[in-house]
Amino acid sequence: MEELINKIKSRLELSSEAEEFLYSISKVKTLPKGEVLIRQGQVVKRTFFVTSGCLRSYCIDKNGREHTLLFAIKNWWISDYIAIHTDELATLTVECLTESNIIEFNAKELDGIHARFPEFESYQRHNLERHVVSLHKRILNQLQLSAPERYDLFLKQYPDIEQYTRNYHIASYLGITQQSLSRIRVEKVKK
Amino acid sequence: MKALQIIKYGEIKDSLAFNEVAKPAVQAKDVLIEVKAAAINPIDKSIILGNLQGFLPIPLPSTSAYDVSGVVVEIGNEVVDFEIGDLVYSRVPQEQMGTIAEYVAVTSDAVSKKPGNISFKEAASIPLAGLTALQSLENAGIKENDKVLIHAGSGGVGSFAIQYAKAKGAYVYTTTSTTNVSWVKELGADRVIDYKTEDYKTIVKDADIVFDTLGNNYTAEAFEVVKKGGIVVSVIGPLDEASAKMFGMADYKLPAELTKLVKEKGAAYKYVFMHPNGAHLGEIKAMIEDDKIKPVIDKVYPFADSIEAFLHLASGRAKGKIVIEIS
Numbered sequence: 001m002e003e004l005i006n007k008i009k010s011r012l013e014l015s016s017e018a019e020e021f022l023y024s025i026s027k028v029k030t031l032p033k034g035e036v037l038i039r040q041g042q043v044v045k046r047t048f049f050v051t052s053g054c055l056r057s058y059c060i061d062k063n064g065r066e067h068t069l070l071f072a073i074k075n076w077w078i079s080d081y082i083a084i085h086t087d088e089l090a091t092l093t094v095e096c097l098t099e100s101n102i103i104e105f106n107a108k109e110l111d112g113i114h115a116r117f118p119e120f121e122s123y124q125r126h127n128l129e130r131h132v133v134s135l136h137k138r139i140l141n142q143l144q145l146s147a148p149e150r151y152d153l154f155l156k157q158y159p160d161i162e163q164y165t166r167n168y169h170i171a172s173y174l175g176i177t178q179q180s181l182s183r184i185r186v187e188k189v190k191k
Numbered sequence: 192m193k194a195l196q197i198i199k200y201g202e203i204k205d206s207l208a209f210n211e212v213a214k215p216a217v218q219a220k221d222v223l224i225e226v227k228a229a230a231i232n233p234i235d236k237s238i239i240l241g242n243l244q245g246f247l248p249i250p251l252p253s254t255s256a257y258d259v260s261g262v263v264v265e266i267g268n269e270v271v272d273f274e275i276g277d278l279v280y281s282r283v284p285q286e287q288m289g290t291i292a293e294y295v296a297v298t299s300d301a302v303s304k305k306p307g308n309i310s311f312k313e314a315a316s317i318p319l320a321g322l323t324a325l326q327s328l329e330n331a332g333i334k335e336n337d338k339v340l341i342h343a344g345s346g347g348v349g350s351f352a353i354q355y356a357k358a359k360g361a362y363v364y365t366t367t368s369t370t371n372v373s374w375v376k377e378l379g380a381d382r383v384i385d386y387k388t389e390d391y392k393t394i395v396k397d398a399d400i401v402f403d404t405l406g407n408n409y410t411a412e413a414f415e416v417v418k419k420g421g422i423v424v425s426v427i428g429p430l431d432e433a434s435a436k437m438f439g440m441a442d443y444k445l446p447a448e449l450t451k452l453v454k455e456k457g458a459a460y461k462y463v464f465m466h467p468n469g470a471h472l473g474e475i476k477a478m479i480e481d482d483k484i485k486p487v488i489d490k491v492y493p494f495a496d497s498i499e500a501f502l503h504l505a506s507g508r509a510k511g512k513i514v515i516e517i518s
Contacts, residue, residue, distance in 0.1 A: 065309065066307040172308065
């Protein structure tokens, strides 16, 4: 929890009251590999801040295949934000790819924190802006970059990710087949 | 719910019918699966033809087939490994046979989460053939650098077995007909023998394991190519004594011809009767997710055309598995 508090403190003056409130709406948890935190089709009430380990969010298409939306490593947030912000049922599943330490929040309480502590307004806006930037980059990269270029960027963004993930997780994040991913890796070794 | 049922033994066209039946009851250890896809296997055809009446007596009418993939929609109160919404696959046990239906109840021991990187249709094609290959080759003690002969490389069991043996680091010989040589080679077999133009007995020498998926003469011939101390593992040849005991035939003796070959060659003979096993399907899931094994599908039929699917199976011309999409 301290990591998150320090992260917040680096961007705003956090009153002891606000800090106390953050503690009151959060739970620190250690989760085993394979734990499913959100399941497609269920109501979503929680959002998670990762302090160690690696989680993945993915959707399952009508044919039963998984498509990875994102990996969350240290200092990332993860949930199904579509479900949280539209009150729809989860379209994503969120699972731990390795034993992970997370801080769990009630998403509605966290979202409403600025009503009680206005100093959070700019902090939350900053987080939202960064989130939009990252999403737009992901979409544009998907539209304009080649698969090897996307893989290179992926490794820069998630430098240690391969110790946690299966090949099909990465292939499904990049939108390519596992065979293509293997070919890209072989080409990289040759360079 | 709608189900494809065996209504009598005999010709496929006359023996199968779509019936409205009750949704299966869920026992304490069962999961109820909403079926997305089912797959059919040669055994399903043999049951319909009545060839297995003495061996696998089933009450008629009975819903057909064993392979399934789908979504868990209900769980029994003793089930701990699955939750509603899990995507799963299974080769259902004999007493729960009936996957060409909207729902099937399956003991959770026989179920595994499905591989995440393949479709429901592909997942349904795996269990029976995959378990048969895995259990046979593991029973034979397959290990790295073993020379393994797998007969009928283009069949459901053969095509899986080639990939499994390669993943275990074996050198794989397989037999198939001319038209299948190139795609069977793509599965990873080291030496594909075209049985129409080549005699496998002159090519394979001193195999550590012969996997007999054909029976008849092939079971005895396996002893010509297996090495001393090797093993012939069969899913279709005569029962061995241990399997016979399992089926309650205490006095059963291995046929004299095979006993003689076992002695002469100093090689073992094992009969493997595939058993449903969720943990084994879990191992297969990991291998599929790691791209070591790929499903091989011949054709997918809609539920309404299930009888056509059986006629195609009976033609013996399928390359890989025949799948039925249920929903």
